[in-house]
Amino acid sequence: MYPSTRLRRTRQADWSRRLVRQNTLTVNDLIWSVVVSDTADPVEPVMAMPGVDRLSLSALAKAAKEAQDLGIPAMAIFPHIDPAKKDDSGSEALNPDGLVPNAIRTIKEAAPNVGVICDVALDPFTTHGHDGVLDGDRIANDATVEQLVAQALVQAQAGCDVVAPSDMMDGRIGTIRDALEADGHHDTMILSYAAKYASGFYGPYREAIGSAAALKGDKQTYQMDPANRDEAIREVELDIAEGADMVMVKPGLPYLDIVRALSDTFPVPVYAFQVSGEYAMIEAAAANAWIDGERVMMESLLAFKRAGAAGIITYFAPRAARVLNG
Numbered sequence: 327m328y329p330s331t332r333l334r335r336t337r338q339a340d341w342s343r344r345l346v347r348q349n350t351l352t353v354n355d356l357i358w359s360v361v362v363s364d365t366a367d368p369v370e371p372v373m374a375m376p377g378v379d380r381l382s383l384s385a386l387a388k389a390a391k392e393a394q395d396l397g398i399p400a401m402a403i404f405p406h407i408d409p410a411k412k413d414d415s416g417s418e419a420l421n422p423d424g425l426v427p428n429a430i431r432t433i434k435e436a437a438p439n440v441g442v443i444c445d446v447a448l449d450p451f452t453t454h455g456h457d458g459v460l461d462g463d464r465i466a467n468d469a470t471v472e473q474l475v476a477q478a479l480v481q482a483q484a485g486c487d488v489v490a491p492s493d494m495m496d497g498r499i500g501t502i503r504d505a506l507e508a509d510g511h512h513d514t515m516i517l518s519y520a521a522k523y524a525s526g527f528y529g530p531y532r533e534a535i536g537s538a539a540a541l542k543g544d545k546q547t548y549q550m551d552p553a554n555r556d557e558a559i560r561e562v563e564l565d566i567a568e569g570a571d572m573v574m575v576k577p578g579l580p581y582l583d584i585v586r587a588l589s590d591t592f593p594v595p596v597y598a599f600q601v602s603g604e605y606a607m608i609e610a611a612a613a614n615a616w617i618d619g620e621r622v623m624m625e626s627l628l629a630f631k632r633a634g635a636a637g638i639i640t641y642f643a644p645r646a647a648r649v650l651n652g
């Protein structure tokens with residue numbers, strides 16, 4: 327008449343909870359996503375993301391030192407490009423003296439021990455806000471891949487450690503790998519945004535990088551349908567065969583089933599991106615005192631680890647690191 331198994335036994339004290347705990351979040355799991363801008367002076371707030379600013383290069387140098395002091399392993403750069411520099415093919419993405427190459431050099435100089443990850447995609451640079459070049463109404467796959475290869479080379483030549491194609495064109499991982507090898511960048515890693523969904527959760531990011539007003543139509547012809555799971559497996563299979571060192575799932579929290587499926591299936595590190603809309607939702611509820619912001623931030627980051635993620639790209643990185651470092 328008494329339960330012989332009482333799962334509450336191990337929950338009763340802090341010491342036994344710690345002893346049976348299966349997953350832990352550490353600073354080593356955090357990748358800090360930062361928005362850089364050549365017009366910010368020195369910073370410019372992003373309205374839909376309270377607590378996130380567009381950073382000038384001098385503010386970025388400070389942030390890089392902060393990342394290094396906090397023990398954050400890497401930063402991921404997202405550029406806000408002056409609209410005057412945008413064109414149909416995103417040619418500013420190929421400028422070796424552009425904002426991204428300068429941001430890479432700025433981080434490397436300020437904090438040599440912080441890894442630098444760069445998005446490979448054209449949306450911050452195009453007048454139409456798409457990740458590729460257009461052929462009529464369509465995003466031209468192969469012509470886009472050519473641009474992406476050139477963009478990835480510019481990043482690698484500027485000292486980027488990890489190129490992260492987030493465009494979802496077919497065949498780009500293999501083509502970028504070949505080009506990196508041929509140019510002598512044998513050690514430049516590729517983190518493929520392999521399972522990237524056509525999501526409403528990217529809204530605040532598009533304000534942050536200034537592509538919201540520009541974007542014509544949506545990205546459903548290249549990003550994945552939120553209804554699909556098997557396709558994520560195929561995307562990752564292909565990207566590993568083409569030479570990806572690591573893969574990413576994006577968005578994060580609503581797609582933890584995909585993180586779990588991929589981390590169970592493939593022996594490569596799987597990362598998750600806690601995207602701008604996820605950040606905005608937590609911040610908005612916290613600002614209204616509807617949730618405890620810090621608690622939900624830490625719980626959401628731990629949930630990625632439980633799902634099998636090797637790490638998380640997040641705008642919360644410095645705040646979470648401060649909590650973890652006590």
Ligand code: PBG
Binds near residue numbers: 603
């Ligand atoms: C596009 C890109 C996007 C994000 C990172 N790279 C948005 C998109 O595909 O429209 C979203 C990041 C975020 O929402 O935080 N190449």
